[in-house]
Structures are given as C-alpha cells and as structure tokens.
Amino acid sequence: MSSTTGAAVSSASPASTASNAHLPVHVAIIMDGNGRWAAARGLPRVAGHRAGAEAVSRCLRAAKAKGVEYLTLYAFSSENWRREPTEVADLTSLLKYYLRHKVAELHKEGVRIRFVGDLGRFGPDLVAELERAEALTAGNAQLTLLLALSYGGRGDIVHAARALAEAVQRGDIALSAIDETALSARLLTAGVPDPDVIVRTSGEHRLSNFLLWQSAYAELVFLDTLWPDFDEASFTRVLDIYARRERRFGARPA
Incomplete structure (x- = not known):
C-alpha cells in the first residue's frame, strides 16, 4: 500500500481528467470532517452532517460521470455508536430522510444500493427501509453504491x-x-471487487477500521479537504493521483 508522497494533497490543486486506462473500478471513501466543518462556522454538528450529505450527492455525480463502477462510502462506523446519543439520533434521522427522499431518484439514475455492516443495531423499522432500498435498486448497473453503516x-x-x-x-x-x-x-x-483506491478527507492519515481485509493492495490518498467541501473537482483530483501510481501488488519493478 502506498500513500500520497509528502504533505496531504489538497483538492484545490489543478485537475486534469484521468484516462480510462487508469480509471479505478472501485473507489472507497472515509468521509471525515463534518464536525470540524460545522465548528469552524459556529454551527451545530448536525449542520456538518447535512452538508456532508450534499457532498455525497456531488461525489455520486462525479463517480457516475467518470465511469467508476463501485463507490463505497464509510457513512457510520461501528465505533460511532459511542458518540453522544443526540448525535447518533441526528445521523439516524438524516439516514431515514435520504432513504425516503433520495432512493427513488438514485433508482431512476441506474444506481444499485447495497448496505454493509451490523445493520440490526438500527432497529427493525430502519432495517426494513434499507432492505426496500436494496430490493428496489437490485437490477441497476450504472453504478453500485455501497454504504458502510455500523461497519467495522x-x-x-x-x-x-x-x-x-x-x-x-x-x-x-x-x-x-x-x-x-x-x-x-x-x-x-x-x-464486490476490492477497492483500487481508498480516500480519507480532513487530513487524517489512518483507515480507522475500514475495509481492513479488502484494502490489502489499495492505493491510499489523504486529502486535507473537509468532507462537506468535497466536490467534483476533488473526485477528479483523486482519479489523477491514482492514475499516476504504479500498482505492482508486491512484484518487482519491470
């Protein structure tokens, strides 16, 4: 595994379009920085989570436009249950809102949705909604979106x-x-194929219990960008970084 050389890469850098020959099949993202984004603006943490949800929409658009086949987003870790009950409730309410208002739109766009994690912890009502979303979109093939919920x-x-x-x-x-x-x-x-590249936003340089087995040969990219500021240019920057990597899977250089 390799990471970005030197300092963390900022999505503000000029971006070009990665060629299809070097396009990752599977991009996985640790979405980090919602709380810090809100704190910097004097807003409650839930405002950061709402802004982060909008960044998810931008990320999905970019992934579809670029032809990425699989996108996995670390939305709620198994450790997140230790947060303040009010924040957990806010996150759960936000998830319910997007299940009820966004799944039909994603279905029309040909996105298949899968959820991975210890979903039972969310309770039967929410689990039923997750299952309905998976069933509705099961036949779609434009892009597979995996949401890691209560995942470790x-x-x-x-x-x-x-x-x-x-x-x-x-x-x-x-x-x-x-x-x-x-x-x-x-x-x-x-x-699902193992991720080709794992991205973490907000300047942190660790995997935080995300896809540990699957990340064995993933390229690692760390961005200073806080997740709510992640946009299409940020996604393109990730693809450009990936395209410049030489993946050898343990083999000697040619």
Whole structure:
C-alpha cells in the first residue's frame, strides 16, 4: 500500500481528467470532517452532517460521470455508536430522510444500493427501509453504491471467520480448503471487487477500521479537504493521483 508522497494533497490543486486506462473500478471513501466543518462556522454538528450529505450527492455525480463502477462510502462506523446519543439520533434521522427522499431518484439514475455492516443495531423499522432500498435498486448497473453503516473492518473479518467455522462444522467445506478466496467470499462485501483506491478527507492519515481485509493492495490518498467541501473537482483530483501510481501488488519493478 502506498500513500500520497509528502504533505496531504489538497483538492484545490489543478485537475486534469484521468484516462480510462487508469480509471479505478472501485473507489472507497472515509468521509471525515463534518464536525470540524460545522465548528469552524459556529454551527451545530448536525449542520456538518447535512452538508456532508450534499457532498455525497456531488461525489455520486462525479463517480457516475467518470465511469467508476463501485463507490463505497464509510457513512457510520461501528465505533460511532459511542458518540453522544443526540448525535447518533441526528445521523439516524438524516439516514431515514435520504432513504425516503433520495432512493427513488438514485433508482431512476441506474444506481444499485447495497448496505454493509451490523445493520440490526438500527432497529427493525430502519432495517426494513434499507432492505426496500436494496430490493428496489437490485437490477441497476450504472453504478453500485455501497454504504458502510455500523461497519467495522475487524468485525467484518470476525463475521467471515465465524461463517467459515460454521461451514466446516456442517461439513460444507474441509478445513484444508480454507484460503483467502474462501474467507473473501464470506465478507460483507462478497461479490464486490476490492477497492483500487481508498480516500480519507480532513487530513487524517489512518483507515480507522475500514475495509481492513479488502484494502490489502489499495492505493491510499489523504486529502486535507473537509468532507462537506468535497466536490467534483476533488473526485477528479483523486482519479489523477491514482492514475499516476504504479500498482505492482508486491512484484518487482519491470
């Protein structure tokens, strides 16, 4: 894995269009900085989350326009449950609003929606809405949007390991047949290619328990931009950075 050389890259840099030959199939983003964006403006944290939701819309438009096939957004981590109950309630209300008002629009645009994480923690009513959104958009192929909700990378690996253990116990798979492919097939992201590039906004330089198994060979890009300020130019900048990387997957240079 590699990261941006030197200082974090600002999305304000001049951007050109990455060629299709170097276009990532799967872009994953840790959306960070909503709280700091709001604090800098003297606004409540929920205002930052609302502005961040608008940045999601811009990001989706950019991904579709550029031809990216998969976009995964880290919307709510398993650790976020430790936040103040009022903030968790604000985030949940915002999620409900967008499920009720935006899913139909995404469906018309050909976006397939998938949710990954410990969704049961949100309660049966919200889970039912998540399932309806997945069912409505299941046949779409323009872009697959994965929203990581109540998600943790370690928990994902534990989930897959438990599924493997149960399969061995049932006699469905031999212990000797367990390999990386078998485990990958039991991750919450099964059927989705691993991310080619993982982006984190707000100047932080860590994965924070996001797609730990899947990120083994992902390129890492860290931006100073706070998530609510992320726009189409920011997305294009990420693609340009990725296009300049040489991905060798552990092999020696030619």
